[in-house]
Amino acid sequence: MKAVRYHEYGSADVLRYEEVERPEPGPGEVRVRMAACGVNHFDVDLRAGISRWPLPLPHQLGVEFAGEVDAVGPGVEHLAVGDRVWPQHEVECGQCRHCRAGRPNLCDDAKMFSVQYLGGYAEYVVAPAHATHKLPDGLSYEAAAAGQVVFTTAWHMLINRGRLEPGQTVVVQAAGSGIGHAAVQIAALAGAHVIATAGAGHKLDRARELGADETINYNEESITERVLDMTDGEGADLFIEHVGGDLFMDSLKALRKDGALVTCGGHAGETPPIDIIELFRNEYRVIGSRIGTPAEMQLTMRLMGEGKLTPAIHAAIPLAEAPEAHRIIERREQTGKVVLVP
Ligand SMILES: [Zn+2]
Incomplete structure (x- = not known):
């Protein structure tokens, strides 16, 4: 499959559109065929090496994305091949003191796409099934990928x-x-x-x-x-x-x-x-204030599906042109979210 990865920190030019092995979903995981992936300023900081996160290289960015379930790992029951889905951009551990206290967005061991998980800048992405949700009917992949974080x-x-x-x-x-x-x-x-x-x-x-x-x-x-x-x-x-x-x-x-x-x-x-x-x-x-909780992610996604909240989309850009997407954000040209599409 094709993915955009970087092997060294630097300018937008370090983003390489390259052939990589397609990931296989393990137990409790699904593989999502990416249909749209939001580009965040956070991605730009990670790529430039100025974020506080030390990342093993090469790395694959992409915090928020949506797509279609393409393969299902063992033990997954609530999702099936062909479902339109969006994975939570951050996944709580469910066991730490904050998770137990009902404050999962303060989780001590949260995992995030673009950091601990390989992100959405790829044709296929593996996600934990329990934190992957069905997209509301009528909500486009682009809107889901543009609206989750904001x-x-x-x-x-x-x-x-x-x-x-x-x-x-x-x-x-x-x-x-x-x-x-x-x-x-x-x-x-x-x-x-x-x-x-x-x-x-x-x-x-x-x-x-x-x-x-x-x-x-x-x-x-x-x-x-x-x-x-x-x-x-x-x-x-x-x-x-x-x-x-x-x-x-x-x-x-x-x-x-x-x-x-x-x-x-x-x-x-x-x-x-x-x-x-x-x-x-x-x-x-x-x-x-940090990011929202998983319940808030699901609620705002539902409100987007009902047309009550509408994300602004500046442009949909092919995955292969990810460097240009980063340059748009670095030049602060966008009037809404830049999303990558396959
Ligand atoms: Zn936790």
Whole structure:
């Protein structure tokens, strides 16, 4: 079969489209004929060798993918050849203290595609059957491969960590990003009053189409002033923040007393020091958030199947042209997910 692998760290040019042995499913495993695989910035970092994960080389990337079951290993009963499926991008151990406590996304021994498992950049991929689920009818492979990570991450931030309730005001920072795009849709679905921020007019127009009630262009207006203005000086109940830097601080300044800021990690330079006294005085909750739980992955996939959540797809690119897919992401050209197709 054909797969894209890299034998050394480096630029997008190290990705090689090559002939490799087709994997066989072992006990409790299925083999999936890949139909679409999302490309994440995480892949680019792994390939460049700047992630914290030491990986044996050669390596095969691909966190989230979907396809058709092509072979079934011994002991698998709930899946059959021909089923349209999506494997969970991260698989919990089911036995550690966090798994037992119902917090599987904090699993001490989780395994992830693109890291511990060979990922979806291949014609065939083996996956654990218990963490592989049937695709909802009517949901395309491309949509499943594009939406799994962003929607489960955004759902976990808003609903699980942020405890968003109908009628609350939530500010989604950087709404033009993948997470932001997903968060606006989920917040609107949850019945919140949604304020979206972005640095360009067309991104704000798109956020309104997805359900944002109000928008702020942070290159032209002060987020703090505008949010306070929109909330009669009270501040917002919840901020969804994943960029860091100034956006993080601006969020805190426009947070209601006892409000929450949920972040899944910032990438835009250094976060300025927080005024910790102010933080305590207002009983702000600054909350970290990881990926979603398996239950949240299944729920958001079902909502995608019902047409209530729609992932943005920038382009579907043949597997053989994976280097170009990485270059698109490195140049930050994409306006949605780049997916690889066989
Ligand atoms: Zn575990």
